Amino acid sequence: MNVPDSITAPSPFFHPSEASKRLLPWLVAVAFFMESLDTTILNTAVPAISSALKVAPLSMKAVLASYTLSLAVFIPISGWMADRFGTRRVFASAIGLFTLGSFLCGISSNIHVLVACRVLQGCGGAMMVPVGRLTLVRTFAKSDLLRTMSFVAIPALVAPMLGPIAGGLIVGYLHWRFIFFLNLPIGLAGLLMVYLHLPDYREKNIHPLDIVGLILFGAGVALLSYVLEIFGEHALSSREISGLLVLSLVLLAGYGLHAKSIAYPLLELSLFRIRTFRASVSGSFFTRLGIGGVPFLLPLLYQVGLGFTPIQSGLLIMPQAVAAMSMKLVMPRLLSFFGYRGVLISNTVILGFLLLLFATIGIHTPVWLIVLQAFSYGAFTSLQYTSMNTLVYADITEEETSNASSIASTMQQMSISFGVAAAGLATAFFIPDSVRSNPAGMIHGIHEAFLVLGGLTILSTIVFRSLKRGDGDAVNQQKILHPGG
Structure with missing residues (x-):
């Protein structure tokens, strides 16, 4: 050892x-x-x-x-x-x-x-x-x-x-x-x-923990997530929600200023100066805002909207994971042939259109077609996640690996949390309280939410356009197999 x-x-x-x-x-x-x-x-x-x-x-x-x-x-x-x-x-x-x-x-x-x-x-x-x-x-x-x-x-x-x-x-x-x-x-x-x-x-030799940064960052993220969850509900007035939103942004901005003033910040934001790191982390964040709510929306569509049992719903979701595992075998070749820029731009657009296709699933949709859509979505999602996760380390030195991994993991979990909140917000916007117990109204609202999330996912390709041909070529086979998803 x-x-x-x-x-x-x-x-x-x-x-x-x-x-x-x-x-x-x-x-x-x-x-x-x-x-x-x-x-x-x-x-x-x-x-x-x-x-x-x-x-x-x-x-x-x-x-x-x-x-x-x-x-x-x-x-x-x-x-x-x-x-x-x-x-x-x-x-x-x-x-x-x-x-x-x-x-x-x-x-x-x-x-x-x-x-x-x-x-x-x-x-x-x-x-x-x-x-x-x-x-x-x-x-x-x-x-x-x-x-x-x-x-x-x-x-x-x-x-x-x-x-x-x-x-x-x-x-x-x-x-x-x-x-x-x-x-x-x-x-x-x-x-x-x-x-x-x-x-x-x-x-x-332990450097001091950035307690101030933890408080600023943690409070800002938690408050922002809370605002996204209650937005559109009647628990608080629009003025109160706006105030909480501003406060969360002030806390996060405060952390950004604080991180520049100390030697060992909680998250080393200077890494965002590296183009490939910035594109992969920010692109991952915005892409996951669109696709992060899918695991929340699909069970609602299948069970509440279409009347499937929990077991049937689980079986309809399983093809996504099967496709994700199968895709691991061909990912290195795809990334080698098309490059990170080509894969991330085209794959993000494909994912957006697949979300739009979920909005076509109704009571008359054959099961084989639902399974095919789920399998396709799982395959392209796996390619997206692996591409974004490995590009993080393309131009990162060995000394920066730990900090880069912390930022990437933190932003990934934030985007998943915000993605669920965005999916709930979009669905709640399109489903009035009077029809939430009506399967037809539920299906319509979830379809509208998928359209919004699909459009948001397609828009996130803008971030990956900052990449250049050849970016990510330094990421070797060892990093392509880097765990995470």
């Missing part, structure tokens, strides 16, 4: 044996699976949970968005936490928080408690994936890292495929609460594995 000089080797209490090194990727893969599964398993259960909690299905967007939003807020401090307190302690705490949050979600009696518990889950999830990946990087030699990272990336592909159908089966045959209780035995087994097999790395 080759540990950098600035890193403290595993504590004397624990030295990773060969057996532990063989089991470590499995442990991290389990954590990745838990975090990835939780972002998809809930989607097909949205109508059932909203009915049980006596809230409108569109109100469930807060339950979905709060989890990804908390990931966005707390991912930036995960690396600092691991360096300061040690990878084993932070990873164990992350699994513990995630498991506790899952249990509390399962016993929640109203939507407000459920949202709060989802935030707690997100705090754990924000630490699990980055710290697990960091532990692998510090444990395995570079010659073994590609194989290890590729193995660990598999759960991130499998979980979206299993999530919708697992959620449908649980709702159909058990109770929606078991969606959260499913994490309990996995989490407890993970804690035991951490104790037995996870090395404990920490930095000797």
